[in-house]
Structures are given as C-alpha cells and as structure tokens.
Amino acid sequence: MTDRPDLRDLLPDDVGPDELERLGHVHELLLAAGRPAELPPRLTSVPTARRSGLIAFAEHRRKAVLLVAAAAAAALFGVGFFSGWSTKDGSFKAAFGPIAMRGSDTTGAALAQIWVGQKDAALNWPSLMKVRGLPTLPKNGYYALYLTDEKTGKRLLLCTVFAVHKGVTTVTFNYPGSARGRGWVVVPETPGGAVDSPAVLWTPKPGSGSA
Numbered sequence: 001m002t003d004r005p006d007l008r009d010l011l012p013d014d015v016g017p018d019e020l021e022r023l024g025h026v027h028e029l030l031l032a033a034g035r036p037a038e039l040p041p042r043l044t045s046v047p048t049a050r051r052s053g054l055i056a057f058a059e060h061r062r063k064a065v066l067l068v069a070a071a072a073a074a075a076l077f078g079v080g081f082f083s084g085w086s087t088k089d090g091s092f093k094a095a096f097g098p099i100a101m102r103g104s105d106t107t108g109a110a111l112a113q114i115w116v117g118q119k120d121a122a123l124n125w126p127s128l129m130k131v132r133g134l135p136t137l138p139k140n141g142y143y144a145l146y147l148t149d150e151k152t153g154k155r156l157l158l159c160t161v162f163a164v165h166k167g168v169t170t171v172t173f174n175y176p177g178s179a180r181g182r183g184w185v186v187v188p189e190t191p192g193g194a195v196d197s198p199a200v201l202w203t204p205k206p207g208s209g210s211a
Contacts (some may be wrong), residue, residue: 092128092172093117099203101131101184107200109133112186114203116179125179127159129171131186134164134200141190143200147175150183151205159184 097115110133117126134143142163146155160173186201 092126094128095119099184101186101201101203103133104198104200104202107134110201112201114184119179122176123178124174124176126174127172129173129184130168131164131171131201132168134169134186136164137188141188143186144189144197145171145173146185146187148183148185148202150181150203153183153185153202153205155185156182161189 092115094115095118098113099116101112101114103110110131112129112131114127114129117128119125129145137143142161144161145159147157147159148155157175159175160171162169162171183203183205184201185199185203187197187199189197
C-alpha cells in the first residue's frame with residue numbers, strides 16, 4: 001500500500017495515453033528529486049570561505065528543484081484545465097480568441113473560452129465556445145449565452161442555449177453585427193423563465209485585471 005496518489009486521479013478523463021505517459025515521467029522525476037537537502041550542522045563550523053561555497057551550492061540545488069517542480073506544476077495545470085480546448089484538430093477556423101470567461105462565486109470552478117471565426121458578407125460571426133465545470137441543471141433547465149456590451153455588461157442579444165455534460169462541452173453559435181466592444185455572459189434559465197437570471201460565467205470588463 002502507498003499514500004502516493006495515482007496521477008490519473010489528478011487529471012481529467014480526456015487526457016490521452018501519450019500525454020499521461022509524458023506527465024508520468026515528469027511526476028516520477030519530481031518524486032525522485034525529493035526535497036532539497038538541508039545543510040548538515042557539522043558544516044556550519046567550517047571556515048567562512050568554504051562555508052559560503054557550500055551554502056551557495058545548496059541554494060543552487062534548491063532553486064533547480066523548485067524550477068523543475070514549477071515546470072511540472074505548470075504542465076499539470078495546463079492539462080488539467082485546458083486539455084481538449086484547442087481548435088487545431090477541428091474544422092473551425094478562428095479569426096481571434098480564445099476569449100476567457102470566469103465563474104461567479106457559486107461557480108468559481110467553471111471555465112470557458114470563446115473563439116470567433118471570420119465574418120461573412122452579412123457580418124455574421126460564426127463562433128465556438130468550450131466550457132467546463134458548470135453544474136448540470138434540473139430537468140427542463142438550460143444555460144443561455146448572451147452577447148453583451150463589453151463596458152456596461154448590458155445584454156444585447158441571445159446567442160444560443162445549451163446543456164452541459166461531464167468534461168468539456170463544445171457549443172457552436174453565431175451572432176450578427178459588430179465584434180468590437182462585445183462580451184458574453186452565461187445564465188441558467190428554464191422555459192418561460194425570467195431573462196434577468198444572475199450570470200454564472202462572464203467575460204471580464206476591460207481594465208478589471210482579470211484574465
């Protein structure tokens with residue numbers, strides 16, 4: 001028996017075997033490196049010049065281990081949150097994006113990204129959204145994606161409605177008009193429900209300091 005967690009338990013279901021193997025190698029390197037060694041007490045009494053050299057070496061080794069750990073953490077974060085989010089393997093051709101959306105206080109774990117395609121002659125913008133972490137709604141419930149004014153947050157028009165499933169949900173939609181100064185919000189709704197439902201995902205306002 002071991003208290004070490006299975007790497008598979010830390011990653012989403014859609015991580016492929018090749019990526020899992022690569023991250024497994026990084027994981028094992030971190031475990032093998034272990035914690036940086038502390039300077040033995042007996043070395044604290046050596047001559048000053050020698051002691052400073054030993055301390056510098058220990059500090060260098062500690063920084064090297066921390067850099068490896070940071071790189072591995074970044075790799076795990078990238079796979080854990082953005083695996084399956086790339087549009088390169090699909091038929092959708094993005095003109096710009098991804099545009100990040102963040103969750104509210106009640107859906108802080110939810111994430112979404114939007115890519116906008118090339119506009120057509122009528123100024124229609126084909127778009128694609130990938131979302132993860134929204135809770136499944138009760139029967140007849142669904143999520144609505146609204147186009148907003150980026151500065152005021154005012155809802156301008158309904159882009160699409162959708163349900164979510166485990167993992168990453170892909171939603172395609174289209175909207176007409178100008179793409180400048182636009183944002184989006186996602187709200188939960190029911191048939192015939194109020195259109196002023198609180199947002200569970202939104203694109204941050206300019207200058208808000210959010211990603």
